Each structure stands twice: as C-alpha cells, then as structure tokens.
Amino acid sequence: MTPQARLAAAIGIMDSVLAGASAEQTLTTWARKHRYAGSGDRAAIRDLVFSAIRCRRSYGTLGGAETGRGLMLGYLRDRGEDPAAWFTGGAYAPDVLSAAEKDVLAREPALPGNVACDCPDWLAPRLRQSLGDEFLPVMKMFRQRAPVFLRVNRSKASTEQAVKSLICEGIEVQAHPLSPTALEAVGNPRRIQQARAYRDGWVELQDAASQAVCDRIPLRPQDRVLDYCAGGGGKSLALAARGACDILAHDADATRMRDIPMRAARAGGRIRRISDPASAAPYDVVLCDVPCSGSGAWRRSPEGKWRLTEKRLKELQQVQAEILARAAQLVASGGWLAYATCSVLQEENEQSVSRFLEDFPEWRLGEEHRFSPLDGGDGFFLALLSHT
Ligand SMILES: C[S@@+](CC[C@H](N)C(=O)[O-])C[C@H]1O[C@@H](n2cnc3c(N)ncnc32)[C@H](O)[C@@H]1O
Structure with a gap:
C-alpha cells in the first residue's frame, strides 16, 4: 500500500471509532477484509489510528474537524507535512482537499492549553491537582506511543x-x-x-511500572497469595516468578482469566484460579489491582481518556471501596493488603486509601508508591496496608 492509501484506510477506521466502535476491533475487521495489506501496512495504519486517538483534540483543531479526515489533516499538520501531497485524489488516496479544508489550513491555528496537550477540560483540574508540576510533561507524554x-x-x-x-x-x-x-x-x-x-x-x-509494583509486594517463601482482580494474570505471573509458593487468581469476570493456565504453563509456574476466594481464606497477601480510570496507561489505551466521565469516575471509586472492604476480610493476621491502580488520579489512589483507613481504623498504611509516566512506564500507584 502507498502511504496515501494507508492514510485513507486510517480515515475510514477513525470514522468508525468516532462513531463509537472499538479501535482494536475495527482494525481487526479492517485487516480481515483487506487481506492484501501486509504486516507493515497494518502496523502503519494502526500507528496512525492510535496517534489520532491520543491527540484527538489537537489534531481535530488543526484539521478543522473531529472526523477521520480532519484528524488525519491535523496529524499531517502537526508533523509539518504538506496535506496536499497526501490528499491527492489518486488511486486509493484520500480525496483532494475541499475548499473548506483549504480554508482551515490557510489559517493560523489557535490551540488553547488543554487542546494543545489533549486533555479533556473537565479532567484538567483533577489531573493538575494530582500531578502538580508534572501535569504538562505527563499530558505531553500521553500524546506519544507507549514503549x-x-x-x-x-x-x-x-x-x-x-x-x-x-x-x-x-x-x-x-x-x-x-x-x-x-x-x-x-x-x-x-x-x-x-x-x-x-x-x-x-x-x-509487562509494563515496567507494573513490574515495579510487583517487586514491592512483600512476599516470604511459602506465602499464600490472592490476586483478587487478576484479569489476564499479568501480576499473578510476576509474583509467581518471584518464587511465591501458592498463587490464587480471582476475578469478578472469570472469562478474563481464561489465558492464565496457558501463560502460567509457558512461564513454568502454577497459578490456581478461584471463583470463591473466601473459601480458601485467609491469605498472607491479597493484591487488589482494582478497576480504575486507567489514566496512567493512556498512551497504551488512549480511548479511555475521552470515554471517562465524572459519573464513571465516581462509580469506579465506589467499586474500589467495595473491593478493598471485601478483600480486607481475607487477609491473615500479620498479612498484607496491597492496593494498586494504573491511575494517576489522587481520587483513585491516596483518597481511596484514606477513605478505607477512615472506615477501617484497625488497618494502617505501611508504604505508598507512585510511579509517574515520567519514570518511563505507565503511571501506577501502590499502597501496602497491614492490620494494626
Ligand atoms: C486493572 S484490571 C486487572 C489487571 C491484572 N491484575 C493484570 O495485571 O493484568 C482489574 C480487574 O478487576 C476485575 N474486577 C472488576 N470488579 C471486580 C470485583 N468486584 N471483584 C474482583 N474483580 C473485579 C475486572 O474484571 C478486571 O479484570
């Protein structure tokens, strides 16, 4: 495929994503329907689509519209490329620029702060409060591809x-x-x-900060560990590799754990899946890698940045509190309750922990770690809690 044909494909895919389709699914369906596209084409189109999602606000402003065409125009403009050389109307290329598009491109763009750093307005004050001086560098980093x-x-x-x-x-x-x-x-x-x-x-x-979180979970030989929100088992596997003896994986959605046996077999470890974790309690360590906004991982999963709402954030905080309260009952005397998120928002991190400590005064905070995206990995948070 020519570079222009790849751009045209990305425009069509972005139109579907903007209409509410998932980027991953749309890319997969597109690849199935266009068998002639090689792995290089698919990778290039994927990069274009994910760049457009990460930088949706700024590209949309630069390109004059939050449409597939507008975002790709903005992408080219952001890179200092001449859009006319791409929108040629040639075979498989996007149609030539319309008069309205030419008009947008002729004007000097105005990019106010939150637009330039691709931050949703409602979230900016919360992110500023959580990130302090790191707000702008982190938001700029979220415009890039994750390592x-x-x-x-x-x-x-x-x-x-x-x-x-x-x-x-x-x-x-x-x-x-x-x-x-x-x-x-x-x-x-x-x-x-x-x-x-x-x-x-x-x-x-596995993301480097996710590994750093697992490194800091206190484990002794023979400990029984429950990964309460195991998902695909990324953290269960990292803990198993540290030599912890008995790792049990649980998730409210058991289908998310379907690959764990295959991944554990490849890793040469053993992870047992458990649907009723209370039946095997108590555990020396209970890890709660809770559902969260994913705001620390917006480079990797940029759709989440635009999908998150105030209402959803409140719901997540409620779920986080419920999980902590339930998981705390499963920890053996002298054991650890580890609370982790891939969020950079204080509301899901320090504030969730403070609220738990207010509600359950018999618990105390041992250690707290924040991993900034500026450290290189995703943004993560870890709190280690123990019984007083
Ligand atoms: C952040 S993901 C876990 C990622 C996983 N630990 C890893 O490292 O790959 C959060 C998980 O929590 C699960 N979850 C949501 N609500 C839950 C609940 N009430 N109890 C247990 N798990 C829950 C979700 O299904 C999701 O898989």
Missing part, C-alpha cells in the same frame, strides 16, 4: 540469557531502571511474540 517492555522470567532464565536470545532474533532490548527484571524493546518490538525467548517463557510482555 514496549518485557519482564524477564527469572525462574526460567537470567537477564543475560534473555537479552542474548532476543538479540539473536534481531530484537534490540535494554535494561530499564524501574525494575531489575524490566527490558525495554527498542528495536523490532513487533517480533517479540514470535521470538523463542517469548515462546519458551523466558520473557513476558
């Missing part, structure tokens, strides 16, 4: 072995300071899932 991180599975391979194996297959990696197990894939990250080190369970895909 790809791997976790070395130390129960199967050393970092040196994993790095050597990946490099042999052309995947360039470098150690990352957020965690001793974290590698950032800086060259050919799209080959990871075909690489031997991945297929043999030497490495797993």
Whole structure:
C-alpha cells in the first residue's frame, strides 16, 4: 500500500471509532477484509489510528474537524507535512482537499492549553491537582506511543540469557531502571511474540511500572497469595516468578482469566484460579489491582481518556471501596493488603486509601508508591496496608 492509501484506510477506521466502535476491533475487521495489506501496512495504519486517538483534540483543531479526515489533516499538520501531497485524489488516496479544508489550513491555528496537550477540560483540574508540576510533561507524554517492555522470567532464565536470545532474533532490548527484571524493546518490538525467548517463557510482555509494583509486594517463601482482580494474570505471573509458593487468581469476570493456565504453563509456574476466594481464606497477601480510570496507561489505551466521565469516575471509586472492604476480610493476621491502580488520579489512589483507613481504623498504611509516566512506564500507584 502507498502511504496515501494507508492514510485513507486510517480515515475510514477513525470514522468508525468516532462513531463509537472499538479501535482494536475495527482494525481487526479492517485487516480481515483487506487481506492484501501486509504486516507493515497494518502496523502503519494502526500507528496512525492510535496517534489520532491520543491527540484527538489537537489534531481535530488543526484539521478543522473531529472526523477521520480532519484528524488525519491535523496529524499531517502537526508533523509539518504538506496535506496536499497526501490528499491527492489518486488511486486509493484520500480525496483532494475541499475548499473548506483549504480554508482551515490557510489559517493560523489557535490551540488553547488543554487542546494543545489533549486533555479533556473537565479532567484538567483533577489531573493538575494530582500531578502538580508534572501535569504538562505527563499530558505531553500521553500524546506519544507507549514503549514496549518485557519482564524477564527469572525462574526460567537470567537477564543475560534473555537479552542474548532476543538479540539473536534481531530484537534490540535494554535494561530499564524501574525494575531489575524490566527490558525495554527498542528495536523490532513487533517480533517479540514470535521470538523463542517469548515462546519458551523466558520473557513476558509487562509494563515496567507494573513490574515495579510487583517487586514491592512483600512476599516470604511459602506465602499464600490472592490476586483478587487478576484479569489476564499479568501480576499473578510476576509474583509467581518471584518464587511465591501458592498463587490464587480471582476475578469478578472469570472469562478474563481464561489465558492464565496457558501463560502460567509457558512461564513454568502454577497459578490456581478461584471463583470463591473466601473459601480458601485467609491469605498472607491479597493484591487488589482494582478497576480504575486507567489514566496512567493512556498512551497504551488512549480511548479511555475521552470515554471517562465524572459519573464513571465516581462509580469506579465506589467499586474500589467495595473491593478493598471485601478483600480486607481475607487477609491473615500479620498479612498484607496491597492496593494498586494504573491511575494517576489522587481520587483513585491516596483518597481511596484514606477513605478505607477512615472506615477501617484497625488497618494502617505501611508504604505508598507512585510511579509517574515520567519514570518511563505507565503511571501506577501502590499502597501496602497491614492490620494494626
Ligand atoms: C486493572 S484490571 C486487572 C489487571 C491484572 N491484575 C493484570 O495485571 O493484568 C482489574 C480487574 O478487576 C476485575 N474486577 C472488576 N470488579 C471486580 C470485583 N468486584 N471483584 C474482583 N474483580 C473485579 C475486572 O474484571 C478486571 O479484570
């Protein structure tokens, strides 16, 4: 496909996304219907679509409309490219620029603060309060693609072995300071899932800050650990790789845990799934990686930035409080309750913990860690709570 044809495809896909379709699903359906598109085409179109979602406000303003065409015009303008060279009307290229579009492009764009940094207005005061001086640098970072991180599975391979194996297959990696197990894939990250080190369970895909969260969960040999909101099991697997003996995974939506047995087998570990965690209580550690706004991971999942509402944020806080209250009852005397989010919002982090401590005064806060996206990984929060 020509670059112009890729742009035309991204315009069509963005029109569906703006109408409410999921970007992942729309990209998959598009690829199925356009078998002639190679992996390079699909990757390029995906990058265009995700850039447009991350920078929806600024591109829409630069391009004169929040439509597929408007966003792609804004994308080109943001990069200093000449839109006329792309909107050629040639075979498979987008139609030539209309008079109205030419008019928009002729004018100097006005990009007020929240527009320039692609922040929803209603969220800006909350994010400013939560991030302080980091507000602008973090919001600018959310306009970029997320790095790809791997976790070395130390129960199967050393970092040196994993790095050597990946490099042999052309995947360039470098150690990352957020965690001793974290590698950032800086060259050919799209080959990871075909690489031997991945297929043999030497490495797993996991954000570096998510690894740093798991590193800080206190584990002793023989501990019984419950991952209360296990999802696909990213954190269960990281904890299992640390040698914790008995890891149980639970999720309100059991279908989200369907890949855990396959992932655990690849990693050479064992994770038991449990539908009624109270039946096997108490646990030495209960991790609650609660559902949240995902605001720390907006580079990776940018749709969430525009979908979040005040009402949804309140609902999430309520769910977080309910999960903490329920999970606290499952912790053994002397054990730990670990509360984690991939949010940068104080309301879901420090405030959720404070509210829990007010409601349950027999608990106290041990440690609290905030991982900023400026550290390189996603934004994460971890609080470790124990019985007084
Ligand atoms: C942030 S995700 C977990 C990600 C996962 N820990 C990982 O590292 O891959 C939150 C999970 O909480 C689950 N969840 C939502 N409400 C829940 C509840 N009341 N009890 C337990 N799990 C819940 C969701 O289904 C979702 O899978």
